[in-house]
Amino acid sequence: MKRFAGWTLASPATLLVLLGLVAPVAATIYTTFGTPGGPFATYQAFFGSGFRRTVLIRTINVSLIVTAIALVIGFVTAYVVSRAPGWLKSLLIVAAVFPLLTGVVVRSFAWLIILGRNGILNSTLVNLGLIEEPLSMLYTQGAVIVAMVYLFVPLMILTLVGVLEAIPDDLIQASASLGARPSATFTQVILPLAVPGLIVGAVLVFTGSFTSYATPQLLGGEQVMMMGTLMYQQAMVTFDWVSASTIAAIMVVITIAIVLAMTRIARRLNPMAV
Amino acid sequence: MTKPLSIRNITAHYGQTKVLEDLSLDIAEGELVSLLGASGCGKTTTLRLVAGFLQPSAGTITLGGKDLTRLPAHQRDIGLVFQNYALFPHLSVADNVGFGLKQRGIAGEAKARRVNAMLERVGLAHLADRLPAALSGGQKQRVALARALVIEPPLLMFDEPLSNLDAKLRIDMRVEIRQLQRANGTTSVYVTHDQEEAFSISDRVAIMHAGRIMQLDTPENLYQRPANAFVARFVGFENLLPMNVVARDGAQITAEAEGGVRLRLGLEHFGAIPDAFVLACRAEGLAVTDDPAREGIPATLGLRTYLGRAYQYQCDTPAGLLVANGPLSRPLEPGSTARLVPVPEQCTILAVEAD
Amino acid sequence: MPTKLHPALIGFTVLVFIFLVGPLVIVVGAAISDTTYLTFPPQGVSLRWFENIFAIDAFRRTILTSLQVAFLSTFIALLIGIPASYAMSRYRVQLPGWLSTLFVLPVLVPELVLGFSLLKNLAFQFSAPIFLSLVVGHTILILPYVIRVISASLASFDFSIEEAAVSLGSPPLRTFFTVLLPNVRSGVIAAFILAFITSINDVSISIFLTGPGISTLPIQLLAHMEQFFDPTVASVSVLLMVLTVAVMAVVERTLGLTFLAK
Numbered sequence: 060m061k062r063f064a065g066w067t068l069a070s071p072a073t074l075l076v077l078l079g080l081v082a083p084v085a086a087t088i089y090t091t092f093g094t095p096g097g098p099f100a101t102y103q104a105f106f107g108s109g110f111r112r113t114v115l116i117r118t119i120n121v122s123l124i125v126t127a128i129a130l131v132i133g134f135v136t137a138y139v140v141s142r143a144p145g146w147l148k149s150l151l152i153v154a155a156v157f158p159l160l161t162g163v164v165v166r167s168f169a170w171l172i173i174l175g176r177n178g179i180l181n182s183t184l185v186n187l188g189l190i191e192e193p194l195s196m197l198y199t200q201g202a203v204i205v206a207m208v209y210l211f212v213p214l215m216i217l218t219l220v221g222v223l224e225a226i227p228d229d230l231i232q233a234s235a236s237l238g239a240r241p242s243a244t245f246t247q248v249i250l251p252l253a254v255p256g257l258i259v260g261a262v263l264v265f266t267g268s269f270t271s272y273a274t275p276q277l278l279g280g281e282q283v284m285m286m287g288t289l290m291y292q293q294a295m296v297t298f299d300w301v302s303a304s305t306i307a308a309i310m311v312v313i314t315i316a317i318v319l320a321m322t323r324i325a326r327r328l329n330p331m332a333v
Numbered sequence: 334m335t336k337p338l339s340i341r342n343i344t345a346h347y348g349q350t351k352v353l354e355d356l357s358l359d360i361a362e363g364e365l366v367s368l369l370g371a372s373g374c375g376k377t378t379t380l381r382l383v384a385g386f387l388q389p390s391a392g393t394i395t396l397g398g399k400d401l402t403r404l405p406a407h408q409r410d411i412g413l414v415f416q417n418y419a420l421f422p423h424l425s426v427a428d429n430v431g432f433g434l435k436q437r438g439i440a441g442e443a444k445a446r447r448v449n450a451m452l453e454r455v456g457l458a459h460l461a462d463r464l465p466a467a468l469s470g471g472q473k474q475r476v477a478l479a480r481a482l483v484i485e486p487p488l489l490m491f492d493e494p495l496s497n498l499d500a501k502l503r504i505d506m507r508v509e510i511r512q513l514q515r516a517n518g519t520t521s522v523y524v525t526h527d528q529e530e531a532f533s534i535s536d537r538v539a540i541m542h543a544g545r546i547m548q549l550d551t552p553e554n555l556y557q558r559p560a561n562a563f564v565a566r567f568v569g570f571e572n573l574l575p576m577n578v579v580a581r582d583g584a585q586i587t588a589e590a591e592g593g594v595r596l597r598l599g600l601e602h603f604g605a606i607p608d609a610f611v612l613a614c615r616a617e618g619l620a621v622t623d624d625p626a627r628e629g630i631p632a633t634l635g636l637r638t639y640l641g642r643a644y645q646y647q648c649d650t651p652a653g654l655l656v657a658n659g660p661l662s663r664p665l666e667p668g669s670t671a672r673l674v675p676v677p678e679q680c681t682i683l684a685v686e687a688d
Numbered sequence: 689m690p691t692k693l694h695p696a697l698i699g700f701t702v703l704v705f706i707f708l709v710g711p712l713v714i715v716v717g718a719a720i721s722d723t724t725y726l727t728f729p730p731q732g733v734s735l736r737w738f739e740n741i742f743a744i745d746a747f748r749r750t751i752l753t754s755l756q757v758a759f760l761s762t763f764i765a766l767l768i769g770i771p772a773s774y775a776m777s778r779y780r781v782q783l784p785g786w787l788s789t790l791f792v793l794p795v796l797v798p799e800l801v802l803g804f805s806l807l808k809n810l811a812f813q814f815s816a817p818i819f820l821s822l823v824v825g826h827t828i829l830i831l832p833y834v835i836r837v838i839s840a841s842l843a844s845f846d847f848s849i850e851e852a853a854v855s856l857g858s859p860p861l862r863t864f865f866t867v868l869l870p871n872v873r874s875g876v877i878a879a880f881i882l883a884f885i886t887s888i889n890d891v892s893i894s895i896f897l898t899g900p901g902i903s904t905l906p907i908q909l910l911a912h913m914e915q916f917f918d919p920t921v922a923s924v925s926v927l928l929m930v931l932t933v934a935v936m937a938v939v940e941r942t943l944g945l946t947f948l949a950k
Binding site for chain 3: 064066068076083084158170171172175266270276277295300304
């Protein structure tokens with residue numbers, strides 16, 4: 060009995076994941092190959108469609124932009140937070156965690172209020188006399204980007220604070236003792252050691268953006284359709300489940316490919332296996 | 334170009350706690366001084382103050398006349414060797430060693446030459462392109478050493494550099510460090526909790542306790558002539574007997590301890606003996622004998638342990654519990670009576686301290 | 689560290705935190721506004737939009753459904769996740785290496801894909817009831833969080849105290865409850881909270897699995913937004929935020945908030 064104790068304990072969870080995740084997703088991807096037009100017909104149809112190509116490219120672009128912005132904002136903020144005195148650091152981490160826990164709907168909704176025609180941004184601009192007519196900011200790519208940056212910056216900050224704290228203090232001290240100014244210590248010691256963590260953070264944000272639904276739906280609607288909203292539309296409005304499955308398969312492939320590639324790169328760059 | 338270090342009246346705090354009080358220490362040019370003590374005694378704090386990672390609340394630190402006290406750490410030009418080596422994991426051995434040179438604007442040919450020369454000196458030239466993760470503890474320590482030496486600093490500081498190495502390596506490395514330091518002639522501060530290490534390589538040792546220097550002296554003086562009870566116990570005087578002189582007779586005095594125990598001590602060995610004093614004896618400074626004719630402290634013997642070179646006895650005496658050694662030729666049974674005869678060469682006189 | 693930060697960096701960070709907290713403040717403001725449209729700053733103060741939540745049948749029902757699904761899936765995830773983490777810590781040699789990768793899969797596979805696949809292959813194929821599909825989906829979603837948090841707790845657990853208990857005569861099951869669980873208590877609490885909140889807030893899986901009659905709160909919120917763009921949405925959001933604050937207070941009391949930084 061003892062010999063199989065491990066499996067006995069782990070089997071319910073294993074079964075759930077196998078039957079509830081692996082099997083259904085595999086089945087979904089499988090159906091994309093079984094159409095009458097040939098094994099890759101659905102993919103040809105997808106990439107052949109100008110509209111769908113646009114959606115894919117738009118999603119990739121938006122995700123890249125969101126990742127880049129979140130990286131910069133997140134890294135600078137994480138650096139400052141990691142250097143803050145104890146009580147302040149705890150407070151800042153709480154402030155960064157709180158948005159994460161409020162859920163995607165609330166956080167996207169907030170931007171509807173801010174960017175709407177009668178929203179704060181417009182009324183402020185009008186009151187300051189900078190514009191005469193309220194701008195139409197919703198349902199644009201910009202709105203989606205802003206809302207997604209808002210969604211992912213806390214995640215990036217938390218990830219990077221962890222990365223920066225993992226850099227041993229005595230490395231910073233050694234660098235200073237050898238004559239490096241604080242900016243030199245940053246570029247020559249801290250940044251290189253943070254790169255693997257930066258990659259992890261970037262992957263999280265990119266894949267999160269790429270597969271996002273609620274935010275593009277609320278802030279982009281049909282004018283700025285992305286892979287997530289397109290998939291939903293195909294599945295629940297048009298009931299074209301094959302098309303939806305194709306989108307699902309593409310999402311899975313891109314997500315896993317990026318995670319694998321980046322993990323490999325991060326592992327090769329990670330010297331902190333001391 | 335090495336310089337003398339002068340620490341004057343330093344007081345330091347961690348938050349509200351005072352960790353150093355009015356500490357002063359002068360280290361001459363080319364001297365290696367160890368700061369020795371248990372954890373919490375303030376030795377690492379002192380090192381961090383000189384390095385610039387901690388600001389003192391009062392006092393000054395000068396190196397060869399240059400006031401370092403308000404200077405930021407990266408401008409102090411001090412070579413530091415860390416306990417955990419602090420090697421940059423993303424840089425090769427050569428780049429680690431060359432880091433300090435790079436900050437000083439030395440690059441290309443000149444840098445490569447100096448790095449290679451230093452790597453040769455520490456015997457690591459064949460590992461120049463390796464990453465720290467691929468090195469053993471001893472090799473990492475040598476890289477750390479090379480990195481601190483190559484910048485030719487006026488002061489070197491070592492923060493328990495050998496405590497993470499195994500015993501044999503520790504002994505080999507401390508000799509290497511001393512040899513390198515002697516060859517360079519660099520003023521050095523060496524922090525350790527290992528008494529043997531400090532005593533074997535230092536010109537002088539500062540024994541520290543609770544943020545104060547209890548005695549700063551050569552290893553020989555510390556070992557043979559401790560200045561106070563703390564240092565005496567630290568260097569191995571297990572028995573401390575408060576005594577009062579009851580009679581003086583030329584070159585001899587008679588003194589009485591607690592319990593009416595009387596001993597005769599010769600001024601020839603001990604020098605001047607004040608009326609009230611503490612007699613400090615090592616375990617080998619009290620010889621156990623069962624010969625009733627010998628003069629000494631009457632004792633009832635307790636547990637006997639075997640030291641290899643002698644037997645050691647826990648002794649119950651009228652003057653208190655004492656630890657004494659006896660010859661291998663005559664093992665005595667627990668419970669038997671004996672006399673403890675002072676051996677002057679292993680004893681010393683201490684002043685009475687106010688509590 | 690003694691060196692100071694450049695004031696530009698500090699200023700930038702202040703702006704970032706205003707950026708992070710600001711929109712949530714705006715939502716709170718809009719929820720208490722005494723207007724029928726969403727506006728900030730609030731004009732007048734009124735709690736009627738909070739009352740409205742409970743007046744609307746759909747919200748009442750979906751709040752209940754969300755809570756039920758969250759409690760049930762969290763409970764199940766803990767029930768199967770804790771033994772699995774324990775097995776991977778204690779019996780690592782018995783288990784294949786791909787097992788830990790398996791448990792990370794729900795994080796790698798996009799939620800939308802999981803939701804859609806469950807719709808197709810569970811709800812549709814087997815005519816499974818919506819509630820069941822929701823629970824299955826949510827449990828799979830939160831399982832990796834449970835396993836990761838518990839595994840981290842177990843990493844610093846000294847298994848020799850277990851062996852000490854057994855040598856003193858305590859049977860294995862009792863040992864599990866009296867020796868192991870209390871020592872990973874903080875991990876269990878953290879896992880519970882993380883899992884619960886993730887389930888309550890989930891959209892991407894629920895969006896496919898909900899239907900007429902059964903829906904979760906976030907999905908209902910989205911639907912309501914499409915139809916009525918009124919402050920009720922804001923007040924529901926505030927309700928969710930209050931729930932979050934309550935949860936964080938619990939965390940603070942039991943674990944200390946910096947635990948969340950891990």
